Amino acid sequence: MAEAKPPQDEHVEMVSSQVERGLNQDGPLKLEDRAYLATENEHSMTVWEALRRYRKACLWSMAFSLTIIMDGYDTAILGSLQAFPAFKYKFGHQVGDTTDWQLNPRWQVAIGLSNPLGNLIGVYINSFLTERIGHRKALLGTLTYLIGIIFITFFAKSVEMFFVGSLLSGFAWGVFTTMAPAYASEVCPVVLRSYLETWVVVCWGLGQFVSFGLLKAFSSKERDYWAWRIPIGVQWAWPVIIIPLIIFAPESPWWLVRKGRVEAAERSVQRLSTADTHEAKQAVALMVHTNNLEMAEHQGTGILDCFKGNNLWRTEIACAAWTIQQLSGFVVSGYGTYFFQQAGLKTEDAFSMSVGQAGIHLVCNLVALPIHGRYGRRPLFLIGIVGMSITWFIIGFVALAPPSSAQGFAESAIYLLWYCVYQITVGPGAYIIVSESSTTRLRSHTISLARNCYNITSILNSVVGPYILNPTAGNWKGKCGFLTGGILVVCFFWAFFRLPEMRGRTFEELDILFARGLSAREFKHQPIDIAMRHNMEHEVRGNEEQDS
Helix, strand or coil: CCCCCCCCCHHHHHHHHHHHHHCCCCCCCCHHHHHHHHHHHHHHCCHHHHHHHCHHHHHHHHHHHCHHHHHHHHHHHHHHHCCCHHHHHHHCEECCCCCCEECCHHHHHHHHHHHHHHHHHHHHHHHHHHHHHCHHHHHHHHHHHHHHHHHHHHCCCCHHHHHHHHHHHHHHHHHHHHHHHHHHHHHCCHHHHHHHHHHHHHHHHHHHHHHHHHHHHHCCCCCCCCCCHHHHHHHHHHHHHHHHHHCCCCCCHHHHHHCCCHHHHHHHHHHHCCCCHHHHHHHHHHHHHHHHHHHHCCCCCCHHHHHCCCHHHHHHHHHHHHHHHHHCCCCCCCCHHHHHHHCCCCHHHHHHHHHHHHHHHHHHHHHHHHHHHHHCCHHHHHHHHHHHHHHHHHHHHHCCCCCCHHHHHHHHHHHHHHHHHHHHCHHHHHHHHHHHHCCCCCHHHHHHHHHHHHHHHHHHHHHHHHHHHCCCCCCCHHHHHHHHHHHHHHHHHHHHHHCCCCCCCCHHHHHHHHHCCCCHHHCCCCCCCHHHHHHHHHHHHHHHHHHC
């Protein structure tokens, strides 16, 4: 962070002196000054020091993120079952006199829509449920609900029954995908935020890897009754592992502060870190101060508040980040195995590519961990968009060549290169940006709005994708790279002018920066000193006096 500017008036100099004295002795400090000490303490922590002091918070955050394994697993299952021989034989129809079986495109679309449609509802359920009863209780209730719903898809006798089960399961995935990044951002210090949000994406990749591995193992069993049911039944294993962990998890101290339970928040901080009573009070003081500033700026906790004042830009950033994540692989995203098949690969080779894709996901996310911690959000997001756009245009040009097995492997290899770029840049970057862009009081609602922008784009992808890729419909194959590459060019211009750098900023500092009306390119180099903090407080108090 840039060096702070000198205080501009006598009042600020007095407060600065008081804060400096408070660094060496336990004296009565104002709330805002204790918040300042907590902010400086966060900025002074290195990654290793933060890991040592907040190792328990990291472990609890990682436990919450295990639910994302279930989301990644289910998403991969739904996208790959449509290319799975046993599933197509059970729910599809024979194509002419061949031995090939295909799902009706209408039901192919419907199954693809089931997950994002369920997510749409589940995301909003989570935004209201979490703010009402807290993260821990909401997650435990959702896991219990999911255990019962899995029975519907497991024992499905028809494609209609399978669709209903997938739709109802989507409610749970919506809760998981919004709760995990929110909890991670609230229990850990600034310096660890990018690492734990990237862990969320790693968990998603773990789910994919397990899913693709199981599907490949059963891909040769074309008429086996259990070949598609066993991968569905494996979903019961995750709640059994996760529920015992979450029962003992501490509640988010930020949520407790929003509910006015300051002492409980202090106890939560002590459970999440090695902080003593004094340090816990200081950390919670920053939360209380930030919450008070946001309340004084007339920020309520309703979903409509996300579209008022500078919150509109913050909501835009979150929504665009997750939408671009989906647009990065538009048409092909969610249909990777099916794309490999249509590119000319055999069924076993297509599933092998999918397993390799899941492995790439994990490796690239591990590479992304230090990169995002060091280089920030904005540059990696822009570089990622450029790199992905280039790979899609290359796929489009390769698809213009005469069809051959070499062409199919070439398109698939370049697709995996695109996936590498995605998983190092935009994939984890979107989660980090979404977790940082909202105010603390509107975090659940902002994340829910952002995730549903992702889901709506996913629905569009699910509708358009089969008709573009299916050989009985558009039959575009690799030529869809021109469409996706062109969309990413538009995304680059948005990110260049509208995406600010938020790395290394506390939530209080982000409130101040957004309130100042800076451009996206000014965020990175804007220092925040004591004078700026007190000017913000004076403005807020002035607003309060005008209202009274």
